[in-house]
Amino acid sequence: MSTPAANFNEREFVICQIARLVEDKYIYWVGGGGEPLSAALLAKRTTAPNLQYLTEDGVVGPEALVPFDPLMNMISSRANYRALQWGTMNYAADLAHLGYVDCGILNTLQVDRYGNINSTVVGKYEGGEGRRFGGPGGADSIAALAWRTILVTDQQKRKFVDKVDFISSPGFLDGPGSREKHGLPPNTGPWRVYTPWAMYGYAADCQLMLQAIAPFVTVEQVLAEMNFKPAMAPKIAVLEVPTEEELLILRTQIDVAGQVTDRGRWIELKDGKYRFAE
Amino acid sequence: MRILEEGKGEYLRVDPDGHRAYVRDHKPHQMVSKLMSEKDAVARFIQDGDYLAYDCNYFQRGPSSLIREIIRQGRKDLWVCGKFTYVACALLVEAGCANRIDLAFIGFGPWIARAVKEKKCAIYEYSNAIMTLRLKAGAMGVPFLPARSFGGTSGFEYSGCKLVEDPYTGRPVMLVPALNPDAAIIHVHQADEFGNARVFGTGIAHQECALASRRVIVSAEEIVSTDEIRRDPGRTSIPHFAVDAVVHAPFGAYPGTVQGYYASDPAGVIEAMGAMFRGDFREYLKKHVYSVGSHDEYLEKVVGTKKLAELRRRETIREGYGS
Numbered sequence: 001m002s003t004p005a006a007n008f009n010e011r012e013f014v015i016c017q018i019a020r021l022v023e024d025k026y027i028y029w030v031g032g033g034g035e036p037l038s039a040a041l042l043a044k045r046t047t048a049p050n051l052q053y054l055t056e057d058g059v060v061g062p063e064a065l066v067p068f069d070p071l072m073n074m075i076s077s078r079a080n081y082r083a084l085q086w087g088t089m090n091y092a093a094d095l096a097h098l099g100y101v102d103c104g105i106l107n108t109l110q111v112d113r114y115g116n117i118n119s120t121v122v123g124k125y126e127g128g129e130g131r132r133f134g135g136p137g138g139a140d141s142i143a144a145l146a147w148r149t150i151l152v153t154d155q156q157k158r159k160f161v162d163k164v165d166f167i168s169s170p171g172f173l174d175g176p177g178s179r180e181k182h183g184l185p186p187n188t189g190p191w192r193v194y195t196p197w198a199m200y201g202y203a204a205d206c207q208l209m210l211q212a213i214a215p216f217v218t219v220e221q222v223l224a225e226m227n228f229k230p231a232m233a234p235k236i237a238v239l240e241v242p243t244e245e246e247l248l249i250l251r252t253q254i255d256v257a258g259q260v261t262d263r264g265r266w267i268e269l270k271d272g273k274y275r276f277a278e
Numbered sequence: 279m280r281i282l283e284e285g286k287g288e289y290l291r292v293d294p295d296g297h298r299a300y301v302r303d304h305k306p307h308q309m310v311s312k313l314m315s316e317k318d319a320v321a322r323f324i325q326d327g328d329y330l331a332y333d334c335n336y337f338q339r340g341p342s343s344l345i346r347e348i349i350r351q352g353r354k355d356l357w358v359c360g361k362f363t364y365v366a367c368a369l370l371v372e373a374g375c376a377n378r379i380d381l382a383f384i385g386f387g388p389w390i391a392r393a394v395k396e397k398k399c400a401i402y403e404y405s406n407a408i409m410t411l412r413l414k415a416g417a418m419g420v421p422f423l424p425a426r427s428f429g430g431t432s433g434f435e436y437s438g439c440k441l442v443e444d445p446y447t448g449r450p451v452m453l454v455p456a457l458n459p460d461a462a463i464i465h466v467h468q469a470d471e472f473g474n475a476r477v478f479g480t481g482i483a484h485q486e487c488a489l490a491s492r493r494v495i496v497s498a499e500e501i502v503s504t505d506e507i508r509r510d511p512g513r514t515s516i517p518h519f520a521v522d523a524v525v526h527a528p529f530g531a532y533p534g535t536v537q538g539y540y541a542s543d544p545a546g547v548i549e550a551m552g553a554m555f556r557g558d559f560r561e562y563l564k565k566h567v568y569s570v571g572s573h574d575e576y577l578e579k580v581v582g583t584k585k586l587a588e589l590r591r592r593e594t595i596r597e598g599y600g601s
Contacts, residue, residue, distance in 0.1 A: 086598070
């Protein structure tokens with residue numbers, strides 16, 4: 001039973017896309033809260049009931065009780081409820097080093113052509129000139145060590161740049177072979193980038209490749225919100241909208257207070273077409 | 279071993295032999311009572327110019343009452359381990375206590391931005407798990423540990439790490455320098471008067487922090503008997519000989535949470551985050567630090583017993599926490 005929804009917002013759309021990718025048979029490292037955690041929790045209540053994820057504080061396979069108080073997405077009893085194991089940060093990093101982490105799911109400020117992640121500075125680093133942000137946090141370990149990584153960001157020109165001002169966490173660095181040269185384990189790296197408007201993968205030369213778009217935007221609109229032209233898949237697919245069932249769970253069991261989803265534009269189905277609501 | 283690339287960041291001198299000698303000469307090998315007030319603990323064990331590590335942060339089972347006491351006593355020139363933290367670094371820098379940060383994740387805020395621009399605060403770049411690995415090396419008594427992350431990042435260039443050719447596999451591998459902080463402050467659920475301490479639930483690197491650091495202050499929600507510690511030794515997270523001072527600090531993590539004991543105070547968290555984002559902690563410091571002489575007085579006069587009771591009630595999950 002699945003009914004395509006007629007009304008949803010951009011944030012709900014992207015969470016549902018990622019939730020559908022998440023599978024029971026893998027172990028995830030979910031960065032922070034926000035869309036990555038919402039997607040994992042939605043998957044746990046829909047397609048992947050036995051989903052296991054870690055967070056930076058070394059929790060293994062919790063059954064988190066949402067919503068959390070502000071910033072309490074780690075080292076809190078609700079976030080870490082009914083886990084399989086409680087560890088520490090070095091333990092989480094050990095598991096990722098060992099190869100247990102199949103996939104990381106991360107939010108990011110800025111991403112470039114090779115999937116490199118910037119969460120440190122926009123503008124010049126030296127001399128403290130640019131606008132500073134918090135730093136890589138745990139994302140560096142996830143991006144370096146998980147077998148593959150899903151990134152979530154907004155479809156905005158300033159978020160997609162040809163080359164990030166600062167590599168906080170590694171994508172494919174300079175291209176094929178570059179990760180290994182810098183000591184990262186082989187066969188790891190970026191896999192997908194999701195925005196509320198589009199889904200990207202990577203071409204054989206490690207460059208970001210547009211693969212699919214949301215039904216409420218055009219390819220031109222997506223490209224207009226990027227600072228560089230990505231590789232293009234031979235055929236650009238159209239992503240499926242959230243179902244009523246997914247939205248019900250998301251709205252009533254996961255993000256009940258709208259902490260994650262209460263921003264972004266609304267989309268409606270009108271005359272058989274999805275478009276931004278007036 | 280061939281060095282392929284190295285960061286140019288300054289780092290705390292790596293000196294495992296010095297640390298061993300310190301442990302032999304100064305750590306309390308014998309079981310002695312170390313229960314004291316936070317005022318005495320900070321006065322005796324935190325010095326100007328120290329490299330300071332704190333575990334967890336101001337909002338999550340962190341030593342918030344000890345951070346406030348350090349500010350109250352006006353320590354200067356601290357070099358801070360800025361991993362997994364939101365406001366503590368900004369508080370310490372703005373209060374004039376810290377001027378160097380090993381940065382993995384912090385709430386940066388306009389005050390630190392300004393301090394960096396004016397060269398009043400130096401930043402060295404790391405990531406969270408690279409910093410906890412540095413502490414692990416420090417806690418193992420070895421000069422460095424290898425990691426397979428951090429390579430290729432821009433942060434590496436501003437760190438004390440080195441990319442070398444691994445003598446076993448011949449492939450590039452990252453080395454992180456051991457970190458042996460001068461001082462560490464750690465908040466725990468339970469401790470006995472000697473410093474045998476228990477942390478329940480997940481953590482960042484409390485054990486590594488305690489073992490790697492020269493002087494260690496543990497603040498505890500509850501002081502328990504050594505019999506209680508001996509009843510379930512598998513739950514001892516930190517041994518007494520790593521600890522120099524034990525402070526009884528109920529609600530020591532306020533406005534943060536201590537898992538299983540009390541919830542965070544969302545209004546208190548937002549007040550601190552707001553001040554950090556505005557780049558102005560003056561009002562915050564006045565109200566939460568300088569207006570009182572101790573943590574007890576703070577709880578009584580600023581937070582209030584009604585609020586504390588509410589935070590205990592709001593923490594409804596108990597399984598796994600406590601004895």
